[in-house]
Amino acid sequence: MPNESMTKPIVTIVQHIREKQRAFPTATGDLSWILSGIALATRIIQSYVRRAGIADVLGEVGTTNVQGELVQKLDIVANETILRCLGYRDIVGIMVSEEDDEPTIVKSPTGQGKYIVLFDPLDGSSNIDVNVSIGTIFSVLRCRDDLPESEGATPHCLQPGVKQVAAGYVVYGSSTVLAYTTGNGVHMFTLDPSFGAFVLHTENIRMPDQGKMYSVNEAYLDSFPSGVQDYLAWAKTPESGGYGLRYIGSLVSDFHRTLLKGGVFMYPPTAKNPDGKLRLLYEANPLSFIAEQAGGAATDFKQRVLERQPDSLHARTPLLMGSKSEVERVMGFMN
Numbered sequence: 001m002p003n004e005s006m007t008k009p010i011v012t013i014v015q016h017i018r019e020k021q022r023a024f025p026t027a028t029g030d031l032s033w034i035l036s037g038i039a040l041a042t043r044i045i046q047s048y049v050r051r052a053g054i055a056d057v058l059g060e061v062g063t064t065n066v067q068g069e070l071v072q073k074l075d076i077v078a079n080e081t082i083l084r085c086l087g088y089r090d091i092v093g094i095m096v097s098e099e100d101d102e103p104t105i106v107k108s109p110t111g112q113g114k115y116i117v118l119f120d121p122l123d124g125s126s127n128i129d130v131n132v133s134i135g136t137i138f139s140v141l142r143c144r145d146d147l148p149e150s151e152g153a154t155p156h157c158l159q160p161g162v163k164q165v166a167a168g169y170v171v172y173g174s175s176t177v178l179a180y181t182t183g184n185g186v187h188m189f190t191l192d193p194s195f196g197a198f199v200l201h202t203e204n205i206r207m208p209d210q211g212k213m214y215s216v217n218e219a220y221l222d223s224f225p226s227g228v229q230d231y232l233a234w235a236k237t238p239e240s241g242g243y244g245l246r247y248i249g250s251l252v253s254d255f256h257r258t259l260l261k262g263g264v265f266m267y268p269p270t271a272k273n274p275d276g277k278l279r280l281l282y283e284a285n286p287l288s289f290i291a292e293q294a295g296g297a298a299t300d301f302k303q304r305v306l307e308r309q310p311d312s313l314h315a316r317t318p319l320l321m322g323s324k325s326e327v328e329r330v331m332g333f334m335n
């Protein structure tokens with residue numbers, strides 16, 4: 001007798017997005033083309049991640065990136081893989097990476113290249129050498145049609161997160177998981193390594209509305225805003241009902257757990273990073289879009305992340321996201 005997993009239809013990510021788009025007769029199929037490029041790139045990246053110790057891709061390169069962080073060999077491999085997999089897709093106009101100073105113009109943003117792909121090629125890369133889950137985060141915007149060619153690429157990219165047409169992430173963990181949204185819920189896929197395809201495992205993921213788990217680097221406690229300190233003190237009291245702490249130090253992995261199990265993730269302003277550490281365009285915006293699409297919330301402790309107008313490509317932001325009621329609870333302490 002075949003069991004249920006033997007009879008369930010196998011749906012890949014490209015099939016899935018095509019089927020979803022069928023509900024919109026005017027959809028062009030562009031996003032499925034972009035997502036298939038991202039799926040290809042992340043399959044290649046995961047193959048390097050899985051062989052990191054034997055493929056001579058472990059360790060630092062000896063330089064720092066535009067963010068002032070040490071560049072790992074795998075950062076470069078991941079960055080180049082994404083540029084190579086997406087750069088030739090005719091509808092991609094601009095690609096912007098957390099690792100690069102400037103956007104890469106692939107096609108005229110006022111011509112055929114109508115989409116912008118922004119990405120953090122390997123998030124959590126300081127964890128690479130110690131075999132902890134890392135990931136790739138991406139965001140897709142449409143190029144603006146009100147800008148002259150002479151403006152260059154940057155003004156096209158400086159759009160608030162509400163303008164995203166798609167976003168997603170991949171976690172290279174105990175399995176490789178991809179989650180995406182195009183504004184119609186969040187859908188999750190697992191890479192089947194035996195035949196190399198991302199296969200749908202859950203549609204319309206919902207983030208639990210509550211969760212007794214907080215995720216923050218508490219080593220910086222003394223320089224957090226007083227409201228955050230008060231929340232963290234309260235969470236340790238018996239009145240709170242007992243909270244747990246989980247902090248991996250790879251945003252994408254901490255977010256993935258928060259999406260599935262509930263709770264809050266936060267990276268508040270600190271003395272070292274008064275504007276927060278995480279990048280608005282490559283990290284906070286795509287994950288906030290996913291959080292909201294799954295029924296959660298995301299704020300910079302002052303306003304909805306997705307409504308922030310970025311003032312530079314590598315702008316940073318404080319970040320608080322997760323289960324709606326838990327985000328509201330933290331904000332209650334802030335006020």
Ligand code: AHM
Nearest residue numbers: 122123124125126217249250251252
């Ligand atoms: P990066 O690896 O792309 O540079 O990302 C920054 C990482 C995030 O993944 C993570 O949430 C954060 O930095 C951890 O910072 P800290 O070590 O200060 O807790």
Ligand code: MG
Nearest residue numbers: 120123124283
């Ligand atoms: Mg990152």
